[in-house]
Amino acid sequence: MNNEKADVVIIGGGIFGCAIAYYYTRDNPGEKIIVLERNELCNAATSRAAALMTRIRSKKAFIPLSLETYNAVTAMEQQLGESMDVKTVGVMHVAAEESSVKDLEVLMSIATEFGEPATYITAGEAHNKAPWLKTDEAIRIGYMPGEAYCDPYLLGTFYARCAKMQGADIRQGVEVTSLLMEGNVAAGVHTKDGVIRANKVIVAAGAWAPLFAAQAGIGLPMAPVRSQYWITEKAPEFRVDAPIVLLPDAQAYARPEGGSLLFGIREKNSFSASPKEIPAEINSFSFSPDKGMQDLSEVIDRLTRFFPAVYETGLKYYVAGFSGYTPDNNLTMGAAHGIANLLLATGCVGAGIAVSGGVGHAFAEMAAGRPNPYDFSSFDINRFGEIDPFSQEWLDKCARARSAKKSG
Numbered sequence: 001m002n003n004e005k006a007d008v009v010i011i012g013g014g015i016f017g018c019a020i021a022y023y024y025t026r027d028n029p030g031e032k033i034i035v036l037e038r039n040e041l042c043n044a045a046t047s048r049a050a051a052l053m054t055r056i057r058s059k060k061a062f063i064p065l066s067l068e069t070y071n072a073v074t075a076m077e078q079q080l081g082e083s084m085d086v087k088t089v090g091v092m093h094v095a096a097e098e099s100s101v102k103d104l105e106v107l108m109s110i111a112t113e114f115g116e117p118a119t120y121i122t123a124g125e126a127h128n129k130a131p132w133l134k135t136d137e138a139i140r141i142g143y144m145p146g147e148a149y150c151d152p153y154l155l156g157t158f159y160a161r162c163a164k165m166q167g168a169d170i171r172q173g174v175e176v177t178s179l180l181m182e183g184n185v186a187a188g189v190h191t192k193d194g195v196i197r198a199n200k201v202i203v204a205a206g207a208w209a210p211l212f213a214a215q216a217g218i219g220l221p222m223a224p225v226r227s228q229y230w231i232t233e234k235a236p237e238f239r240v241d242a243p244i245v246l247l248p249d250a251q252a253y254a255r256p257e258g259g260s261l262l263f264g265i266r267e268k269n270s271f272s273a274s275p276k277e278i279p280a281e282i283n284s285f286s287f288s289p290d291k292g293m294q295d296l297s298e299v300i301d302r303l304t305r306f307f308p309a310v311y312e313t314g315l316k317y318y319v320a321g322f323s324g325y326t327p328d329n330n331l332t333m334g335a336a337h338g339i340a341n342l343l344l345a346t347g348c349v350g351a352g353i354a355v356s357g358g359v360g361h362a363f364a365e366m367a368a369g370r371p372n373p374y375d376f377s378s379f380d381i382n383r384f385g386e387i388d389p390f391s392q393e394w395l396d397k398c399a400r401a402r403s404a405k406k407s408g
């Protein structure tokens, strides 16, 4: 059996684990960091994401994190000498109810505050940009040309490849079986191949993170809640250069996908699962036997206001996965209170691709013993008091938060 020692060990090679490894190796050359992924890198939530890299949101604490993702993309493209082919198509926020108009006005002022280009456009202009979009019910439409989406697997593996170039030890097919706890100190991890001792342990295990937190006596306030989207057949009205469209009054979003339309819509009753019930091999999990058709049929009226052709349009692909949701739709991450040397990069609330740069940077700094350069006060792990993340009551609460989410 091995008995190794590292400066930092990360559990999970999704986008958070890879991003942290990228920043840590960039800013702490010569230190030993090991990333342990039991399957292949980015196999779980990360590769399934719609990958909107949203910069401007009503939750302002997310914005610096997302802006840092764009900095990372530029730097990694230079380092690797390759393009990530980020699609900077912009976003249109379509407000069709007075309450949404108010929300849009706030969002437009946040964009101005952060120096992000944002203008109002007419219904005709919006329809020209996205010919599938019916705009006659729109009251106001905000357009932010700097917004983008990407290939999430590519972003995750760019982080990993750059981290490797900088000295990270990234191991696939290595399962962490438990934390190595010495009283109130996280001292490393147990794997099937032996123990790895580390000065800092970072849990970046996505849907499975509450299992590790529980070993340190922490009820991690998040629950795996299913996100799902559909991709239509190709049609000329789904232009590849069309902006992302956010429809808060339909609780839906859409973006181009190579001549098709990718769209997601919040279900009436979102589905959550206990981390104990989710298999390690996520591809073997049945997210929806009918590929989300029952869920879609329950809410399709909301969508037809803006996308009437949905009934005549063939749906070619269905994609689903788990994101870590919280009752207040805020991230849940940071230091584990009361446990030394344990950091929790968890609770992504369906925004992990967008915020990955800032999350990676923040955890790399904290792991190196330096102050977190970002404001994580609204992400604090203790903010809900003591909770049981495996109870049905908690799982339902987090699922309801997703069902109620209007944007982002």
Ligand SMILES: Cc1cc2nc3c(=O)[nH]c(=O)nc-3n(C[C@H](O)[C@H](O)[C@H](O)COP(=O)(O)OP(=O)(O)OC[C@H]3O[C@@H](n4cnc5c(N)ncnc54)[C@H](O)[C@@H]3O)c2cc1C
Pocket (backbone or CB within 6 Å): 011, 012, 013, 014, 015, 016, 017, 036, 037, 038, 039, 040, 041, 042, 043, 044, 045, 046, 047, 048, 049, 050, 051, 052, 053, 054, 174, 175, 176, 177, 204, 205, 206, 207, 208, 226, 227, 228, 229, 319, 320, 321, 322, 323, 345, 346, 348, 349, 350, 351, 352, 353, 354, 355
């Ligand atoms: C359908 C869908 C659409 C989405 N759309 C967007 C979007 O538009 N924009 C956006 O920003 N985000 C989006 N997201 C959210 C985004 O995908 C997640 O926030 C992000 O991928 C979370 O990354 P992660 O690293 O925390 O988790 P994951 O990618 O799930 O990685 C966790 C990793 O930990 C590994 N692991 C777990 N347990 C162990 C163990 N015991 N030992 C070793 N390894 C272990 C797993 O195998 C996994 O690879 C979407 C998600 C879904 C499902």
